[in-house]
Amino acid sequence: MSFIDPGDEVLLPDPSFLTYPRQIQLAGGKPVWMKPTDELKIDTSNLQDLVTDRTKAIILNFPSNPTGEIMTALELKPIIDLAVDNNLILLTDEVYERCIFTDDKHIRIPALDGTYERTLLLNSYSKTYCIPGWRIGYAAGPKEMISQMIKMHSFIVANAPSAQQNALGEFINTKEADDFTNNLKDILKERMDKIVKGFNSIDGFNCRKPEGSFYAFPKVTFHKDYTTAVELSERIFDKQKVVLVPGTEFGPSGEGYLRASFGSISMDQIDETIQRLKNL
Ligand SMILES: Cc1ncc(COP(=O)(O)O)c(C=O)c1O
Known part of the structure; x- marks a missing residue:
């Protein structure tokens, strides 16, 4: 403005x-x-x-x-x-x-x-x-x-x-602050490795390793019942109560992708999420 x-x-x-x-x-x-x-x-x-x-x-x-x-x-x-x-x-x-x-x-x-x-x-x-x-x-x-x-x-x-x-x-300028953020990064990296591995074990998902942030952005292949990222995202939510944001929310080139946040999810919840996606 x-x-x-x-x-x-x-x-x-x-x-x-x-x-x-x-x-x-x-x-x-x-x-x-x-x-x-x-x-x-x-x-x-x-x-x-x-x-x-x-x-x-x-x-x-x-x-x-x-x-x-x-x-x-x-x-x-x-x-x-x-x-x-x-x-x-x-x-x-x-x-x-x-x-x-x-x-x-x-x-x-x-x-x-x-x-x-x-x-x-x-x-x-x-x-x-x-x-x-x-x-x-x-x-x-x-x-x-x-x-x-x-x-x-x-x-x-x-x-x-x-x-x-x-x-x-x-x-912000204390050692505690620095330690907190470094530790946070290690926790996020552990989740990142697990979620990327999990996505790549699902048929039709192909996920690059993010270099930073706390998002994974798997590429997905479609099926006759869901031919867009929005349809697939809605289906995953309706059937398995997993929230993956359709890639198109982030721009037209996001078609064919879903975005997962691992900013506030435990390691057990990642296992559960991957299992639910496999069930579907
Ligand atoms: C790239 C980016 N910028 C800004 C924000 C917003 O940050 P804040 O909650 O501090 O306004 C987000 C939150 O998700 C983000 O992903």
């Missing part, structure tokens, strides 16, 4: 967090999907074709919800160049930065060459400390961008709850 005028276009990964296209539309803008590669990263081969004189911003989110993929600095280079060449804003949502299962280091977009003055970094403590109900997050960026946002923020959000801000202020 601070940067988008009616009719402005915003590039976003297909698939990506289902809130993005709705938020772009709420601001009066038009979502423009960036197609995925076979590995579900952003296909950077023809990005310039998507840019028009109305293009204003690019949204990035690594590790990604729903794919769990991350992109390296080298893979991101064409996107950064596109933003610089066309004077676009980069909006980078890095809420899963502490949840990477591989040896890769998290890439902080505003730390890359040439990005700082055009980048708004969005982050949240919801995932890092398991406190989504506290509603504390932040935007970091150049003063000129943040001051535009404050004009909107004062009349929409007013302020983040001060009790939660104070509590987090005491906690």
Whole structure:
């Protein structure tokens, strides 16, 4: 709302967090999907074709919800160049930065060459400390961008709850905080290994190992009784009471996929879930 005028276009990964296209539309803008590669990263081969004189911003989110993929600095280079060449804003949502299962280091977009003055970094403590109900997050960026946002923020959000801000202020730079998040990552990795193995033991499911986040995004094959991700998701819910979000909620390329969250599921519940899917 601070940067988008009616009719402005915003590039976003297909698939990506289902809130993005709705938020772009709420601001009066038009979502423009960036197609995925076979590995579900952003296909950077023809990005310039998507840019028009109305293009204003690019949204990035690594590790990604729903794919769990991350992109390296080298893979991101064409996107950064596109933003610089066309004077676009980069909006980078890095809420899963502490949840990477591989040896890769998290890439902080505003730390890359040439990005700082055009980048708004969005982050949240919801995932890092398991406190989504506290509603504390932040935007970091150049003063000129943040001051535009404050004009909107004062009349929409007013302020983040001060009790939660104070509590987090005491906690975030402590060793306990760091240990908590590192331990959380180990727990999530254990669940990730189990759920991916479980999905791959089901006929018709094929699941890549997510590199980060707490989502698995299995590819599914269809059947005469269910020919779309929505139909399959509804059938799984009706018959087995397992919630898997249809991939199409995250963008058109999500057809043929389901998204599972393992953010708050026990190891026993993963066994139970896989068994129910096998039953169906
Ligand atoms: C990519 C991404 N960004 C932002 C959020 C929202 O975070 P919060 O609950 O802190 O607003 C989520 C929550 O699922 C998410 O997956």
